[in-house]
Every structure is written in structure tokens, then in C-alpha cells.
Amino acid sequence: MKLVIAKDYEDLSKQAARLIAEEVTRHPSTILGLATGGTPVGMYQELIALHKEEGIDFSQATSFNLDEYVGLPGHHPQSYRTYMEDNLFTHINLPTDKTNIPRGDAADLGAECKRYEQAIAASGGIDIQVLGIGNNGHIGFNEPGSTKETTTRVVQLTESTIQANARYFHKIEEVPTQAVSMGIQTILGAKKIILLASGKAKAEAVHSMLEGEMTPDVPASLLQQHPNVTVIVDEEAASALSAKTRN
Numbered sequence: 001m002k003l004v005i006a007k008d009y010e011d012l013s014k015q016a017a018r019l020i021a022e023e024v025t026r027h028p029s030t031i032l033g034l035a036t037g038g039t040p041v042g043m044y045q046e047l048i049a050l051h052k053e054e055g056i057d058f059s060q061a062t063s064f065n066l067d068e069y070v071g072l073p074g075h076h077p078q079s080y081r082t083y084m085e086d087n088l089f090t091h092i093n094l095p096t097d098k099t100n101i102p103r104g105d106a107a108d109l110g111a112e113c114k115r116y117e118q119a120i121a122a123s124g125g126i127d128i129q130v131l132g133i134g135n136n137g138h139i140g141f142n143e144p145g146s147t148k149e150t151t152t153r154v155v156q157l158t159e160s161t162i163q164a165n166a167r168y169f170h171k172i173e174e175v176p177t178q179a180v181s182m183g184i185q186t187i188l189g190a191k192k193i194i195l196l197a198s199g200k201a202k203a204e205a206v207h208s209m210l211e212g213e214m215t216p217d218v219p220a221s222l223l224q225q226h227p228n229v230t231v232i233v234d235e236e237a238a239s240a241l242s243a244k245t246r247n
């Protein structure tokens with residue numbers, strides 16, 4: 001995996017946005033894999049600026065998000081659909097009907113997971129997938145124990161993930177306990193992957209991902225088998241890495 005240590009969060013966000021913008025410029029009908037969470041917010045702001053100031057054009061692109069909470073309709077203020085609308089979609093020219101996010105409120109969630117996986121395959125597959133990382137090494141909502149064979153499915157969130165995500169809800173009881181998430185196999189199917197991590201709380205997970213053994217106990221470590229991963233971190237998130245990995 002290629003490691004980039006950015007100066008700070010702003011630099012990390014700019015570098016990540018540049019990679020996406022280059023991809024969209026080179027290949028306008030790019031299939032983007034998008035992530036939520038606090039970490040990519042700065043990257044989305046940079047992409048909006050690149051769209052407005054440099055005319056980066058998303059009109060022919062398609063996007064697939066990693067995951068969505070079970071039980072939240074798209075219009076719910078804490079749904080990942082709302083997050084994406086607010087942080088990116090309403091500010092760029094990606095057509096709404098080309099933005100895909102699993103339906104967490106589907107009546108038949110099993111069918112929804114199949115439909116989503118098939119839609120990704122039918123698009124030709126994800127060209128560039130953005131990932132964050134959970135404190136416990138999760139990617140998307142693939143919690144520890146997720147194997148490399150997993151595809152889009154309903155997952156149970158761990159207590160630590162529920163706690164980490166409670167900051168977006170009024171109270172912890174409101175945080176859904178399940179999500180629909182692309183699987184590890186789905187993510188590994190992307191042609192390129194960019195993983196972003198910022199802050200001290202991610203240092204241990206970044207260390208295990210890059211320097212630990214490949215194990216479903218740290219789902220992000222399974223990315224070691226992918227041929228084209230760029231990990232962009234800031235100094236704090238890099239703080240548990242050995243000198244050898246840093247160089």
C-alpha cells in the first residue's frame with residue numbers, strides 16, 4: 001500500500017480531492033465509491049471548490065456509497081443519504097439519479113443488498129473507492145470479523161462504533177444498531193482505493209492496517225492484498241507507525 005503523510009487535515013483533504021478530480025477528468029464516466037463520517041468532509045469541500053473554480057465536471061460520473069443505517073429513510077437528518085446531499089451532491093453536477101446509496105428502509109433488506117451488489121457489477125465496477133477507517137479498524141461498516149468473501153449485507157454495529165457515531169444523534173439510543181454495508185469483497189473489487197485517516201484516535205488502527213497481519217479482526221488490514229491502495233494520513237494518525245513504514 002502506498003502511504004502519504006500529509007502536513008495536516010487540510011493538506012490531506014486537498015490531496016485526496018486531487019486524486020478524485022484527476023480520475024474524473026481523465027475518465028468522465030468514472031464510477032466513484034464514496035464514504036461518510038467526519039474524515040472525508042474536508043475532501044468533499046475541496047471537490048466542491050474544484051468543481052466551482054476549475055470546472056471539474058461530474059455530469060457523466062456515477063457514485064455508489066459504502067453504507068447506510070438500517071431503519072433510516074433517505075430523508076432522515078442522520079441518514080447517509082442526507083449527509084451526502086448536504087456535504088457534496090447538492091453542490092456539484094453529479095446527476096441525482098446516478099447517485100447510489102443502499103436503502104436502509106427497504107422492506108426486504110436481503111433483496112436490497114443483492115440489488116445493490118448487482119448494480120455495482122452492472123455499472124462495470126468501482127473505479128476509485130474512498131474509505132475512512134473506524135477506531136477498531138472497520139471500513140464501511142465492516143466490523144471486526146468481516147472476512148474477505150463478504151458482499152453487501154446487513155451488519156450489526158459494535159458498541160464502540162455506536163458510541164463513536166453517537167455524536168451525530170441527539171442521544172445514543174437513537175443510533176441504529178444495524179447497517180447495510182458493502183462487503184470486503186465489494187470494496188476489494190474497486191480498481192483503486194484511497195483511505196483517509198486523521199487524528200490521534202486513528203493511530204492504532206492505521207498501525208494495525210499497515211504493519212499488522214492481514215486478519216478479519218482488523219478489516220482494513222485486508223486491503224494489503226489490493227494492488228492499488230493509497231493511504232493518506234495526517235501526522236497524528238501516522239504517529240504509531242515505525243520509521244521504516246514512514247519512509
Ligand SMILES: N[C@@H]1[C@@H](O)[C@H](O)[C@@H](COP(=O)(O)O)O[C@@H]1O
Pocket residue numbers: 035036037038039040066067131132133134135138139140141161165
Ligand atoms: N460507516 C462509517 C465509516 O465509513 C467511517 O470510516 C467511520 C469513521 O468515521 P470518522 O471519519 O467520523 O472517524 O465511521 C462510520 O462508521
